[in-house]
Amino acid sequence: MAKPAGLADSAPVLETTRPDAEPTPGRLAEVGNWVDERTGLGKVAKGGLRKIFPDHWSFLLGEIALYSFIILLLTGIFLSLWFKPSMGEVEYAGSYQLLKGLPMSEAYASTLAISFDVRGGLLVRQVHHWAAMLFVASATIHMLRVFFTGAFRKPRELNWLLGVGMFSIALIEGFAGYSLPDDLLSGTGLRFVDGLVRSIPIVGTWLEFLVFGGEFPGTLIIPRLFIAHVLLVPGLILGLVGAHMALIVYHKHTQFPGPGRKETNVVGYPLFPVYMAKAGGFFFIVAGVTTLMGATMQINPVWNFGPYNPSQVTAGSQPDWYMGWVEGAVRIMAPIEWHLGSTTWSWNVFLPAVVLMGLLFTVLGAWPFVESWLTGDKAEHHLLDRPRNAPIRTSLGVAGMTCYALFWLAGGNDILATQFHVSLNDVTYFMRVAVFVGPVIAFFITRRVCLALQHADNERVLHGSESGVIVRAPGGGYSEAHEPLTEDELFTLTQHEQLAPLEATPATDGHGIPVAGAGVSKRRARLSGWFMGTTVVKVSADELHDHHDEPVPAEK
């Protein structure tokens, strides 16, 4: 940060001149009129088209998820025209000679047919799979953006919950799709989930029989996953996407703080024409990128894996990335298993798979309410936090990301071992410790960085920006001249509210009678002090005023 941050004033000016009044409406207007008179859409469109959205690149991350979902629907429809969701056994007679004559399920045979015998089938399959990877990935980074900027605060807690819900069923959707081709890898993945279901204490075996309709693998699971994958889950996601978007419209979009931006307004561009062009264009960019990836990068080469056979397993068996952290947790878990009476308690699978997944989604879902409990803040927030101004939240987030990343890496422990020429055992032992120690280290480093950035902001507000001009004083000393900041930047750096932590209210009133209800316990006050008190107090107006009275040291 050398120079004061300026405002871009080279952007093209949007002309909003009114066209000359036309005596007769054009053909288009006539059609519009016709529709409006019968549906009343004009009113809705008038309000909707002038809806304002703020401009920031990070607000587009969620759009990537939306667009890849649309691409998934389109490519999925194409694939469903040829895919046969059946585990009936056939002898392969398609054009891939290296599997010629092998017995396999119809699901696998039709996936091979899509890859080799349907025109454009392999491209669409690969685009579908890449889009699925990007769908979950972009949902993840969108959630991270929302978390680190505090966009989940009142009034958006419910929308955050909708997002967590979509994220969790997106994993199910992705997993179901991964299992459908019935190749060796997807069958191995199903076997993993089979073990996961069976690890649930007492009822596991019965649940397995419920899900698979008998012993693994049976003949029912592919048709069942197919309906889940093409109807049930996409329908659910579609509905949730609708609700998610409706709430965005209702709440209005959040915006980053800055001059002219208030809790009560939204500064940005209207949906029509600016955001129509930007968002519409972005859809085509996402479609282009996924198509390019599908055309040039091989993904899930099912013909190499061979048909599923429960007696086989291959090195390099991993789930798609979004289940990798669960895979990793299972891989590094210590072998703890109980046998009580006739029951088996597989903690070695139940804890790292079922409990850990439950833990992630519980923590994600609970966080907005935990934070509001910590801060006691009941106000609406439409202005985003700069992550540094909420140091503990940011540090907890980075600690969580670190924990996730380490579990994730552990899921590829064999690949790490072969690619970096280290021992598989060493990687595993390291990860067993790192998943606990890594997040703690990450927490303290991030907290330090946030506080340092806050200090740097204060420094900049008080002393201005470094000009790069070194001044030699008459006495021989050197110093760098500082330039004062613009009013706009001063505002941006100091606008954030710094609420005082909650204070404990006495448990009893003046007469020694316990106070019921809304009191603040000592523990809550202590946690609130830690959460809100770990921050650098921003420059006050008086401090700023005092500093501005000082003569600016640098004169050219």
Add this chain to the structure above:
Amino acid sequence: MRSLTSRRRHKAVRPLLMLLALLVTGTLYSLAAPPQQSSADTSLVATGKGLFTQSCASCHGLGGEGTSAGPAITDVGALAVDFEVSTGRMPKAGPAIQSAPKVNLFTQTETDALAAYVASLATGPAVPTKAQYDPAGLTEEQLARGGELFRTNCSACHNYQGSGGALPNGAVAPSLLDASAKHIYEAMRVGPNQMPIFNESTMPDTDVRSIAGYLQELHAQPAGGLTFGGVGPVAEGFFAWVIGIGALTLFAVWIAARGARAR
């Protein structure tokens, strides 16, 4: 000659004379010494014994009887020697978890000599003939069966397309992407390092040929784009994030930077 005489006590004379002497000795030796392979009376076994003494005996003992540093190899036969030496696994560069393939510095004749010597110590399997390992002439069904055999017996360690994989304690199942049919045959019969031995009663020559043929055909197939080493979903996930999310984030930054101002 007066000039030479006058300079014979020059300080450069001694080093120069030394250099001259070395040059003469070296030239004479190189002329007199017999080339390694040329002496007609040296049999293949004798040459092999010489090479063995030089390169192998320090670990395997002078007669192949084994030492604390290496196992006895009197009965491994020519097949094992051919595999270990021609893939560069032996001699080992140093003590390691397992002998890793490297550049083989022995010529084919030298390898044959070593194999002949070890074969002469006791009876052991011979180097396979081309008919035993060469997959040429297999039908499509036999190749497909080779694929089934590969997935059943080999892919658990060597990966679904032979890209290799990790084994416990720092050992690895090597990549088979560049392995020749002969080496695949030999490895299955020898069972190097952690690999189990597949002998002729469990895996007849035809099946070995099918496996080698399947791998050759598989690796000759065109892929659906860049394969990222053929190691499965870990690499795919990595590139989904780096290329997919990376590119789309850059596009998002670009789109947001293109503004329009209302007047």
